[in-house]
Amino acid sequence: IKFCLVGASGVAVNMGVFYFFNENTAIAYQLSSIIAIEVSIINNFFWNNLWTWKDRATDDLREKKVRFFKYHLVTGFSALINYGILILLVELLGFDKYLSNLVGILVAMGINFIVNHKWTFKKNEEI
Numbered sequence: 001i002k003f004c005l006v007g008a009s010g011v012a013v014n015m016g017v018f019y020f021f022n023e024n025t026a027i028a029y030q031l032s033s034i035i036a037i038e039v040s041i042i043n044n045f046f047w048n049n050l051w052t053w054k055d056r057a058t059d060d061l062r063e064k065k066v067r068f069f070k071y072h073l074v075t076g077f078s079a080l081i082n083y084g085i086l087i088l089l090v091e092l093l094g095f096d097k098y099l100s101n102l103v104g105i106l107v108a109m110g111i112n113f114i115v116n117h118k119w120t121f122k123k124n125e126e127i
Helices: 002-024 029-052 060-091 097-120
Strands: none
Touching: 002 029, 002 097, 029 060, 029 097, 060 097
């Protein structure tokens, strides 16, 4: 449930940043998507680390950096899926860019939870 709530905040951040850049700048939607994805990745890492997997917290600065790197690897892969779906739906099927972005986010969300739960934020005794 916590992951889904954090994910919902990430969706809001992603869609908000995506909308802002599309409506207020001359940046192409493809680049707007990349910026929005990165901002939402940072947002979600912060909240997942602070709240979702609070029971797996660490005071070790090195471990925090490793988790941030792992999180970026996992979400980077998911971001490629998100971005690929966006481009596929808009360019090949003529869908709306906002709906396409949302579909990409939702497809990537399940992958993010499973891999981050098992790898990025694994329990301390498993490290």
